[in-house]
Amino acid sequence: MDYVAPKTAMEASEALVQDGAFALAGGTDLLVKLKTKFISPNIVVDIKQVPKITSIEESMDGWWIGAATPCAEIVEHESLCQDWPGVVEALSLIGSTQIQGRATLGGNLCNASPAADSVPALIAANGTCVISGQTGEREEPIENIVISPGATVLAKGEFILGFKLPKPPSGSGDAYLRLIPRSEMDIAVVGVGTSVSVDKNKKITSIRISLGAIAPTQVILDGLEDIFIGKEPDEDSINKLVSLAESACRPIKDKRGTIEYRTKIAGVLAKRTLNIAYERATNH
Amino acid sequence: MSKTHVSTQINGDSYEFLCNTQQTLLDILRHELDLTGSKEGCSTGDCGACSVMMEDRLVCACLVLGVEANGKEIETIEGLSSGSSLDPLQQKFIDLAALQCGICTPGVLVAAKALLAKNKNPSEEEVRFWLAGNLCRCTGYDKIVRAVLEIAAEARNT
Ligand SMILES: Cc1cc2nc3c(=O)[nH]c(=O)nc-3n(C[C@H](O)[C@H](O)[C@H](O)COP(=O)(O)OP(=O)(O)OC[C@H]3O[C@@H](n4cnc5c(N)ncnc54)[C@H](O)[C@@H]3O)c2cc1C
Ligand code: FES
Ligand code: FES
Numbered sequence: 001m002d003y004v005a006p007k008t009a010m011e012a013s014e015a016l017v018q019d020g021a022f023a024l025a026g027g028t029d030l031l032v033k034l035k036t037k038f039i040s041p042n043i044v045v046d047i048k049q050v051p052k053i054t055s056i057e058e059s060m061d062g063w064w065i066g067a068a069t070p071c072a073e074i075v076e077h078e079s080l081c082q083d084w085p086g087v088v089e090a091l092s093l094i095g096s097t098q099i100q101g102r103a104t105l106g107g108n109l110c111n112a113s114p115a116a117d118s119v120p121a122l123i124a125a126n127g128t129c130v131i132s133g134q135t136g137e138r139e140e141p142i143e144n145i146v147i148s149p150g151a152t153v154l155a156k157g158e159f160i161l162g163f164k165l166p167k168p169p170s171g172s173g174d175a176y177l178r179l180i181p182r183s184e185m186d187i188a189v190v191g192v193g194t195s196v197s198v199d200k201n202k203k204i205t206s207i208r209i210s211l212g213a214i215a216p217t218q219v220i221l222d223g224l225e226d227i228f229i230g231k232e233p234d235e236d237s238i239n240k241l242v243s244l245a246e247s248a249c250r251p252i253k254d255k256r257g258t259i260e261y262r263t264k265i266a267g268v269l270a271k272r273t274l275n276i277a278y279e280r281a282t283n284h
Numbered sequence: 285m286s287k288t289h290v291s292t293q294i295n296g297d298s299y300e301f302l303c304n305t306q307q308t309l310l311d312i313l314r315h316e317l318d319l320t321g322s323k324e325g326c327s328t329g330d331c332g333a334c335s336v337m338m339e340d341r342l343v344c345a346c347l348v349l350g351v352e353a354n355g356k357e358i359e360t361i362e363g364l365s366s367g368s369s370l371d372p373l374q375q376k377f378i379d380l381a382a383l384q385c386g387i388c389t390p391g392v393l394v395a396a397k398a399l400l401a402k403n404k405n406p407s408e409e410e411v412r413f414w415l416a417g418n419l420c421r422c423t424g425y426d427k428i429v430r431a432v433l434e435i436a437a438e439a440r441n442t
Contacts, residue, residue, distance in 0.1 A: 026347075027352075028329055031308065032328045034306070035346075044349070070341065072341055096417020096418075097398070097414050097416075098332055098335055098417045099347075102348070
């Protein structure tokens with residue numbers, strides 16, 4: 001196994017084009033797979049020295065979060081936490097303190113687990129990612145990246161340089177909740193990210209909800225506009241949300257939960273994240 | 285297989301070593317540099333026995349490649365005491381019997397030091413969450429948590 005740590009995006013892409021090449025960010029998935037011989041790379045391409053890949057920047061257009069920024073560093077960024085509390089909550093749940101010191105958003109997305117905690121929150125936030133490859137950069141919505149467990153749309157030589165989140169308009173809020181069987185260090189049974197905006201009269205103007213761990217890839221709920229736009233959430237609309245979330249579920253059954261349990265929890269977490277996000281939006 | 289030359293700072297001292305790319309930082313510390321204080325429990329990031337500081341961040345040395353340490357500053361449990369005098373946290377662990385077999389202890393101490401550097405007044409809940417990635421099969425955690433809280437309180441009062 002070779003190891004390179006390229007200093008430019010182009011060199012990184014050239015290294016990643018080779019057969020058996022794997023990008024290395026925080027290594028918290030990759031090294032486990034190496035150890036358990038799940039993968040045997042010919043070359044590991046440490047992307048952390050590529051410019052912009054470990055930076056966090058705020059501009060008029062919104063936020064840039066470098067794909068290889070460790071979660072522990074993102075969590076310390078106060079104004080990002082204010083703008084996107086749900087996204088930060090989600091990524092702060094990835095592993096222990098030790099894992100937080102290394103784990104990244106690029107790795108969480110590209111590992112392509114249905115249970116990846118940051119992904120539903122990033123999708124709900126309408127995030128996009130900038131993909132760097134041999135022919136330059138392109139931008140894609142986050143929900144377009146994972147195609148099935150363990151597989152992404154990234155072509156040979158491509159890697160994620162960073163994530164873009166919009167600057168939330170005033171009256172916006174987001175939230176992420178997951179259910180795990182213990183209180184720390186476990187894999188989500190269900191995870192739900194929700195983001196809403198409201199007008200001066202507390203009526204919802206936009207809403208986006210994404211669910212994780214209930215299907216092979218993250219799911220975006222369709223049909224929310226008809227239920228919520230122009231209204232405050234009430235019992236009727238919340239009940240409709242719960243049914244919508246439950247009917248979006250195509251989960252697996254494993255030791256963490258039966259299909260019925262996961263389906264039920266999806267509805268519960270959709271309701272709770274909406275309540276939190278709405279509360280935040282009306283105070284924002 | 286060709287080896288990569290790595291130079292790094294560990295506990296303030298310069299170290300140079302040759303490393304094959306499969307070796308983790310934990311392999312290097314334990315098997316090449318004879319710094320055997322960091323322990324190997326799981327080698328998959330779950331137990332925290334291998335906790336070290338890299339560039340001032342708490343990490344699992346079993347999930348870092350040795351080659352990634354090039355140019356980095358590392359702190360391990362060996363750097364905690366000065367000569368034969370123990371760090372107050374180490375002494376507190378002994379006084380409160382916060383260790384039994386001791387396998388988890390180096391990792392717990394490194395992790396607890398990292399918490400106290402960041403947060404001088406952690407609550408019990410904060411200590412428990414911070415140390416959730418450090419597994420202990422012996423103590424039941426309570427004495428560990430108490431030792432950390434007591435040291436924090438003593439440091440604030442002096
Ligand atoms: C003990 C433990 C607990 C964990 N708990 C959780 C948890 O609670 N929730 C959760 O979601 N995950 C959890 N994880 C999984 C893991 O920590 C996360 O998925 C993490 O975000 C991966 O990021 P990384 O930078 O370490 O990825 P790496 O291991 O570096 O990479 C993961 C994969 O993505 C690829 N990759 C990395 N970066 C890029 C990029 N920029 N562009 C293209 N491809 C890239 C790599 O080639 C590799 O295939 C846990 C892992 C461990 C060991
Ligand atoms: S040996 Fe590194 S976490 Fe267990
Ligand atoms: S003292 Fe034995 S594992 Fe903690």
